[in-house]
Amino acid sequence: MIEFYSHVAQISLPDVGPGFFVDEAECVVEGVRGTRPTQVRSVPDRIVAVFGSDGGGALFAVDRQTGEIVRLEGGSLIGDVYEVEESGVQVIARDFEGFMQFLFGELLRQIPSGG
Template sequence: MDYLRWRDDMRQVIDGYLPRIQAVFARFRQLEPDTVTDEGDPAALRKAEEADPPLPRSLLELYASIREASFEHLCNAYFIHSLAWILDSLHRSDIPAWAPEATDERLAVFASDGGGRLFAVGYTSGTVFRLPVGAVANQVYAGSIDSIGPGEIAKDLADFLDRLLRLARAFSDEDYDERLVL
């Protein structure tokens, strides 16, 4: 996937929906714009190359092109966390590395939404999983507290980012259907 093109496409779509959102909330305050940062974090990339176990290659490729992304005004809000955040979270007991309900493989959480759901990529398959709000103990996701449940949401990181882009494009449309979510 061309992550730079994805970044540029997302920026263009943000320019399409943000004025509409700003018009609604202008009387309260000026909104911070949704963003996709320009460049990666060289120090975090060097550290990631030495991570044990090694991070999924697709994450390293993404973070060579962007630092992070914040889509606070897109639907329920979506956040692609920085590589530095991912590296810091690898050994935190409250961030899941395992989700037995969804998969047997190790996971790397890289994104979240405004509802507290986490998005994680499988180390082996590259599959992206959605982990709804739930308990985490010793890096093991202990289950969902909502009706959706954990599960596969995209075949890989490129598919996830493409779905996010399509969601943003639909959100830019005046006839947006609120049932479209990741």
């Protein structure tokens, strides 16, 4: 993510799929300090840094132990703990680069194929 933020401030794709948003680095840092979920209580529990969202209310976070990118949906926020059923935690990518590839794929799906 450090490499990403050294080149890009944020991403806003409101018209792609449900909408995809990657926040500015300052928002991510503030979130790690407790303004956003920093722990996920699920199976398995995770320590996370939230860095974005989609237009449907789900959050995107990096697992700070594994590097996996997860989509969090349908949970409840209690303090800085996001409590959610296992079905509400979806692994989107193995790492941030994989998440960028996921976004690129979503963008390509929005381009009409001509013939």
